[in-house]
Structure formats: structure tokens, C-alpha cells
Amino acid sequence: KAGVTQTPRYLIKTRGQQVTLSCSPISGHRSVSWYQQTPGQGLQFLFEYFSETQRNKGNFPGRFSGRQFSNSRSEMNVSTLELGDSALYLCASSWARAGGIYEQYFGPGTRLTVT
Amino acid sequence: TQLLEQSPQFLSIQEGENLTVYCNSSSVFSSLQWYRQEPGEGPVLLVTVVTGGEVKKLKRLTFQFGDARKDSSLHITAAQPGDTGLYLCAGAPGNTGKLIFGQGTTLQVKP
Numbered sequence: 001k002a003g004v005t006q007t008p009r010y011l012i013k014t015r016g017q018q019v020t021l022s023c024s025p026i027s028g029h030r031s032v033s034w035y036q037q038t039p040g041q042g043l044q045f046l047f048e049y050f051s052e053t054q055r056n057k058g059n060f061p062g063r064f065s066g067r068q069f070s071n072s073r074s075e076m077n078v079s080t081l082e083l084g085d086s087a088l089y090l091c092a093s094s095w096a097r098a099g100g101i102y103e104q105y106f107g108p109g110t111r112l113t114v115t
Numbered sequence: 116t117q118l119l120e121q122s123p124q125f126l127s128i129q130e131g132e133n134l135t136v137y138c139n140s141s142s143v144f145s146s147l148q149w150y151r152q153e154p155g156e157g158p159v160l161l162v163t164v165v166t167g168g169e170v171k172k173l174k175r176l177t178f179q180f181g182d183a184r185k186d187s188s189l190h191i192t193a194a195q196p197g198d199t200g201l202y203l204c205a206g207a208p209g210n211t212g213k214l215i216f217g218q219g220t221t222l223q224v225k226p
Binding site for chain 1: 145146148150155156157158159160163165203205207210211212213214215216217218219
């Protein structure tokens with residue numbers, strides 16, 4: 001099976017702009033989660049989508065939003081970009097194995113730089 | 116707020132040495148996953164532990180889940196330069212796709 005793919009891999013934006021990142025999960029995986037990784041804060045959970053519904057949400061401002069399509073592909077959007085939004089954005093897909101455990105498989109990430 | 120404290124943050128050792136990375140929390144997790152991340156790439160899943168007291172081995176890596184499912188450890192025997200990387204523990208608060216990550220341990224193994 002093909003792994004999780006994320007596009008674009010690199011992005012440079014200016015403060016105040018908005019950006020949309022895309023994630024294609026592993027075939028058959030219905031859960032897609034998004035994380036922000038920075039040197040200071042590490043990996044922080046943004047949100048999880050399952051069957052087109054947001055199932056979990058982290059502690060990020062409303063400028064961060066996402067959605068999931070019927071084919072499980074997901075997008076996340078960041079509006080009114082700030083310098084502090086510069087980070088590696090990681091997408092992970094998963095499915096419920098025995099016992100209801102979700103093992104997550106990560107994409108390579110999108111490196112966003114805000115200038 | 117659930118937190119995972121991972122230690123040490125940095126570890127630089129010689130090839131052939133043994134090491135242990137710890138992951139501690141005051142919260143109970145339904146499962147705990149260990150990942151390894153290389154620069155410029157996403158984390159790669161190494162193992163998932165589910166049952167309190169569970170021990171899993173992956174070649175020279177041994178993973179343990181605490182009896183109370185609040186803590187975990189990763190032990191590497193006879194470390195090799197190829198083990199160099201960022202090791203991350205992540206706890207699942209429930210049976211969903213949400214993970215709480217520790218801060219990570221950067222391991223450097225010198226030949």
C-alpha cells in the first residue's frame with residue numbers, strides 16, 4: 001500500500017496570508033490527524049477527522065481549521081498567518097485495529113515558513 | 116491537560132553502549148506508541164504497547180509499558196550509529212486518532 005502523502009512539501013508565505021495543506025491517507029484508513037511540530041513545542045495535536053467529522057480538537061486558535069472528504073483525503077487551512085505558525089505540519093492516518101487501538105502512520109510533512 | 120514527560124532530551128553515546136529512554140505521565144493511556152524520526156521526515160512507528168506490564172522486543176530495542184499504563188521505557192542494547200535519530204513516545208488518551216507526544220529524545224551514537 002502507498003503511504004501517507006502530503007502536498008506541498010515546502011511552502012513560503014507572508015504574514016496575513018492564508019494557506020491550505022493537503023493529505024492523502026493510506027487506502028482504507030478513515031481517521032486523519034494533523035500535528036504541528038516546532039523545535040520549542042515539539043509535536044502538538046491539531047485535530048482529527050473521522051468519516052468526514054471532526055472527532056477531536058487540540059488547543060489551537062480558530063485560525064486553524066480542517067476538513068475531510070468522502071474519500072478520506074483531508075485538508076487543513078490556516079488563515080491570517082503569523083510568524084509563529086512556521087512549523088512542520090504532519091498528517092497521520094490510522095484505522096482501528098483489534099481492541100480499538102489507532103496506530104498512526106505519518107506523512108513526510110509540509111514545511112511552512114512564514115515571513 | 117494530559118502531559119508526557121520524556122527523558123533525557125539529549126543523549127550522545129559511543130557505539131556499543133546501552134541506553135534507556137523514559138516516558139512518564141500522571142495520566143492513564145489506552146495505549147502508548149514509540150516513533151523514530153529522521154531529519155526532514157515524518158515519524159515512523161516502531162511499536163505499540165497496550166497492556167499494563169507489557170514488554171515488546173524489536174531486535175536490540177526493548178519497550179515496556181508500566182503496570183498502571185502511565186509510563187513506558189525504551190531500552191537499546193549495544194547501540195549502533197544507525198540508531199541515531201529522534202525518538203518520540205506518544206500516548207493515546209482514548210481509542211481515537213489523537214496522540215499526546217513527549218518532547219522527544221535526540222540520540223546520537225558515535226562510531
